[in-house]
Ligand SMILES: Nc1ccn([C@@H]2O[C@H](COP(=O)(O)OP(=O)(O)OP(=O)(O)O)[C@@H](O)[C@H]2O)c(=O)n1
């Protein structure tokens with residue numbers, strides 16, 4: 001398969017990172033396994049001109065993490081996917097390696113891209129055939145997926161991979177949003193297509209390794225230069241008619257600047273909406289937790305679990321996607337929160353998505369002096385600044401309730417306080433109450 005990368009331009013070996021076991025937080029869906037090797041090619045060698053940005057869209061950050069990292073994670077958390085080939089422009093190889101190291105992505109092969117999308121995909125497919133790692137088998141099925149489509153789920157990948165193995169090729173389709181028309185050379189309407197008969201071709205697509213290899217071996221330079229559809233190559237050069245599968249609306253591609261805002265909004269929505277309230281077994285903290293649980297429940301807000309600590313079985317909260325409300329009572333003691341931050345870091349909990357800690361400090365003694373409050377706030381801000389470097393977002397709320405029992409009976413938190421708490425628990429930075 002020749003693309004424009006002459007042999008001497010390509011590295012002697014693709015850069016390979018250790019094949020990692022499934023992430024701790026992997027939620028493998030029961031029954032979603034395949035009995036044949038599947039690998040993925042993520043074309044990410046473009047410049048993203050249509051966004052109008054200097055940074056190629058696949059490297060634009062969302063919540064401190066590049067878009068491509070979300071896409072890579074979508075695939076690496078699927079246990080039956082063997083290798084994720086990321087095809088990037090040669091000048092971005094170093095950037096991609098840094099992203100892999102920083103977010104500890106596994107199973108990843110970095111391969112240099114080409115001047116067009118087809119050439120990049122061709123390089124990625126070729127690299128799968130050249131793998132020299134003992135554990136890496138030549139795949140039976142290759143899934144091809146634009147790196148700028150970060151929202152893909154295991155169920156749909158399973159459908160595409162299975163159909164590709166059976167049919168030779170399979171692809172995602174979506175209904176057309178606008179009618180397709182043909183124009184005359186003078187820029188007038190020539191004719192329009194009956195929209196009901198057509199679909200938009202999306203990604204992921206799947207091919208048996210042999211079919212996609214044959215397609216790229218036989219296709220023309222014009223295909224490489226101007227083509228946009230891998231399914232067409234399979235049909236044209238291998239006689240393989242792809243099985244088309246209706247995909248979910250989340251399969252859209254980030255193309256324009258507006259798509260970046262939409263992607264960030266969706267990424268935020270996928271952040272954990274669950275919070276674990278740690279009481280330390282303190283009576284006042286338990287009373288507060290009961291009130292919040294009722295209030296959150298009544299307002300259909302964040303799921304709130306209450307636990308005295310994170311010992312024993314309660315340690316599971318550290319391993320899954322929970323945010324935390326840590327309640328402390330006088331005296332003010334940052335070390336309690338510091339211990340939680342260290343525990344989250346030890347589990348790499350905030351490696352990919354931010355973890356949120358809300359420290360609610362109950363002060364039931366006399367109002368602290370201004371200087372003491374300033375000292376305490378400074379300590380908290382230092383802690384928060386350090387934690388943020390580890391993608392852990394720390395927020396502090398002080399509740400001064402000389403008669404805490406009132407909180408249980410009458411002085412229930414108002415909706416604004418609860419809504420702000422809920423936004424914090426949902427990890428939504430815009431609504432967060434910074435310290
Ligand atoms: N030479 C190229 C061109 C594109 N792509 C990748 O193909 C996917 C879909 O292409 P597109 O959305 O067109 O990305 P760009 O080509 O970067 O966008 P633009 O056309 O706006 O420059 C993207 O992940 C892009 O990085 C690639 O791997 N190699």
Ligand SMILES: O=P(O)(O)OC[C@@H](O)[C@@H](O)[C@@H](O)CO
Pocket residue numbers: 117146201202203228229230253
């Ligand atoms: O053409 P672009 O490079 O913008 O994007 C690639 C898309 O064409 C492609 O992802 C789907 O149409 C499926 O082939």
